[in-house]
Amino acid sequence: MIGAILQTSFRSLRRDRGAFVMSFVLPIGFFTIFGFVFGSMRGSSTPRVTVLLVDEDRTGASRALVQGLLREPSLDAMTHPKATKENPAPADYTTATAEAAVRSGVAPAALIIPAGFGANPIAFGPNSESGAQRATFEILHDSADPVAAQVVAGMLQKTVMMVLPATMATMGSQYFDREIGGLTPQQRRQMDQGLARLRKMQDEDAQPSAGAQQGQAAADDQSGMVAVHVRDVVGERKKSPMISYYAAGVGVMFLMFTASAAGGSLLDESESGALDRVLSARVTMTTLLAGKLIYCALLAFAQLTLMFLWAALVFHLDFFSHIPGFLVMTAITSFAVASFGMLLASLARTRGQLGAFSTLIILTMSALGGSMFPKFIMSDLMIRVGYFTFNSWAIEGYQKIFWRDEPIRSLGPEAAVLVTAGLAMFVMARWFARKWESV
């Protein structure tokens, strides 16, 4: 008896493709995405932090430090913007350009190596005991990424230790000389010879290595080898840095579910015969799809508006100062998501099939696009893959408006991508909808 029940159940599962996909493909797919996001398949549990390097000191010590930071594997450090066709040899970052870059979201942090660093690079203990005023490093930070500054600060201390052996030894001997009472001439000669070797090694390390592009930042810390001050240059006056991120991220994810369900009304109408009746009236398939698209888009617009109003009410998101940008982003996001819903519905043959595949695609896009976990914990590869999702572009656009206070004209890339993708998907939906027309 139980055998018959099992047999019937397995046969039904095998023939229900939607249930089959949900049972096996979806869990494996998600496990894989999480694996990539958290780096377990890359042998590294921490994604690289992008940091912009500004050398205001321009001494051998500072150059050695820059080279060390560029080689640091946990950092994606850059001394200048990437070369482009228009600007094949970009100038090195200055404090001003690096700050602007952090503000615009190029990197979550910039490290300023201060003038005077080479003259008195490290100290043991606080300034008053070192006998000289230490120059203080500054980390310019986008507080939307709470990890970056901490990682950069830690890697700075580590790199100083690793790449400045001669400086370390020199400063150590001076400390020893001052605190213990001086070396004998023979001890001093031997120490000078050793320091000379170390300086030679350090100078060799200071030569720029071709192609190296790595780096990192710090937190307010005066107790390490180097003094570090962290300054938030984005969101310094804002509360809850992730609220606008997740209002957009979660909003877009559920928008896609809504659009998929709304688009599915086409399948309901097809199954009930209402679609035949509508199409045999004076309604064309293009008109019908356009009507459904506008309905989905309006529904999505209302959902996102409610989401952001709720964020303003409960989490004090500064909604009312950003209404023009919000309207632009919400309009283009709603259009793109509605087209996506139309496309899914036109591809599916049954409601069950639509439910299964839309769940798979939407959850995957949401995981890759940043709706489920913030991008700063993702690897570079995953972030690049995420650019194939609506979520990523929508989140980026809303962050520009609500977090970076950028003007509406800065939404050009997001608008171009979302509108183009929306149009392309609507055209594809229309193409696939031919199955409902005359045969």
Place this chain on the structure above:
Amino acid sequence: MIHGSAPGFAMLNSATVNPASSRVAPPPLQVESVVKRFGAVTAVAGVSLEIPAGACFGLLGPNGAGKSTLIRSIMGRVRPDSGSIRIFGAPVGSTSARADLGWVPQELAVYPLLTCRENLHAFGRYEGLSGKALEEAIAWCLDWAALADRAKSPVKTLSGGMKRRLNMAAGLIHRPRLVLLDEPTVGVDPQSRNRIFEMVEALRASGTTIIYTTHYMEEAERLCDSIAIIDHGEIIAQGTKDALVARSFGSRSSVTMHFGATRVDLAAWAARRGGSAQDSMVLCSVEKPAEIADWLDAASREGLEVLDVTLQRPNLESVFLHLTGKELRA
């Protein structure tokens, strides 16, 4: 109450008539040599039909006969491989043809969460109605379908019969001159069926041309003045009910006899006497009822045990069985 001849309906019906065509008005439906194939299967094999204005035309056929494909071709939902279909002279799919043609599908093709009025409003808009014309059309439809008191009820709260009536009304919201009713009484109780008959009769009385498909012979006999039987994609018979019966059976009546168990070859015995046999049943026809006595005598001589004998005047069911070899409701 059924108000098929309501002034508004008659007025709008007449409003759709092209004055230029009043002298030589094209027929409501003209089907010429329509062929439709799906892969290796020929669903419609060269059907030709012409339905006169004001007729109620029954289209009968067993499942898989090609009836649905022909109906969908008339609706413009299936493109024939060859042949042509014209609605009041206009090609199927044209704006004019769409305006003149109403379709009541077999499925309950209405929006279940909307009310009756909202459904009619939606389908009216789809047909291009608006403003006062739409409101008048909705009022007429609710009255015609006897749903005025349920206008604000969501469809899902209606009885099966009410849903059927709303389904019909939605197909007529634009007051078409030709209406295709595809099995409108499927799944309804006898009382609701009678109400639907009254609706169809009122529609016909108003001058609307109707194509009516059904699996119930008594419906076709009651409502249709001309009938076509389709099988294997072809029209195998067409005419009035009486003409079809006369063509198949002449003036004879059919006799059905059931026999008890026997070793006699019933098929051979029946064939010798001009009848046919299926298992223990023999079918034959007689000119006069008294001829049954000859069959009973012959059976007695063979030692056959007669269990029962039925004499029946041929009807559409008999014609259908005779022509297709299938029960219509099978």
